[in-house]
Amino acid sequence: MEHFRPFADGVLSLLLLVATMVHTPFLFAQQTSPIVVEESTSVTSVGPRTEAFIPPAEEDSAATIEDQYQIQILQQEVMQLRGLVEELTYRLNRMRDTQDDRYLELDARFQGMDTKLNNLSLPAEPAPVDVDPVTVVPSAVDIQDEKTMYATAQELIRNRQYDLAISQLKAVINQHPDGVYAPNAYYWLGEVYQAKPDPDLEGARQALEQVIQFFPEHRKVPDAAYKLGHVYNLLGDCDRARDLLEQVIELHRGKSVATLSESYLRDKINCEAD
Helix, strand or coil, X not given: CCCHHHHHHHHHHHHHHHHHHHHCHHHHHHHHCCCCCCCHHHCCCCCCCCCCCCCCCHHHHHHHHHHHHHHXXXXXXXXXXXXXXXXXXXXXXXXXXXXXXXXXXXXXXXXXXHHHHHHHHCCCXXXXXXXXXXXXXXXXXXXXXXXXXXXXXXXXXXXXXXXXXXXXXXXXXXXXXXXXXXXXXXXXXXXXXXXXXXXXXXXXXXXXXXXXXXXXXXXXHHHHHHHHHHHHHHHCCHHHHHHHHHHHHHHCCXXXXXXXXXXXXXXXXXXXXX
16 A cells, blocks of 8 residues: 555646646646737737738739830831931932933033034135135134033032023023034023922923924934923923823834833823823
């Protein structure tokens, strides 16, 4: 029995401890729980309520970046196209200027050849006995003066000084109405009237008509007729323009002026629309 007493005392102590835990659960929990739980009624509001930040979805963000990239590419392409257009416009203007200069130079060469041929074709006539042979010198001087005046007019045309060129061409015609450069002066007068920033189409028409009417055998007649077709079309006389261009095509078939007339007649003349 003495050996059983310690054991009984131990069991009794254990039963008392269990009984204490059953009757006082709240106190036991307070003593043993390491977590502090606050009641909802004890929370107080400190400031305005703010919603939590929700980051955008990864797909939306990727789509936005892709759109911005595409816009940047399009902007770069537009800038490149603008630069290309400006470069092409500059080259076209240079080509036009070069073409005009070459045409003027070629015209001057042909005119010089015509002058030489005319001088060679004229038979030498014996001077009368009572006429001093020195009297032929003023004629040569007049031709030289006419050539100088015409060359000055061509230089003014090259420099786009159209008003001064018109005055110079008129001086060539007035001082040498029957000179070797008169047909060319009338032709270029028509060209300059049309090329001015404020074109004088009626002045161009009159000048080009002079070449056709008064110098029908001159080599400038086909070009004058072709340009006159342009002028009549711009003046609104479609029928007259068409007739002139068709005449050029018929009379000068195989030449460049006929090809130009065909192109202009096909692309620019449409009398049925009037």
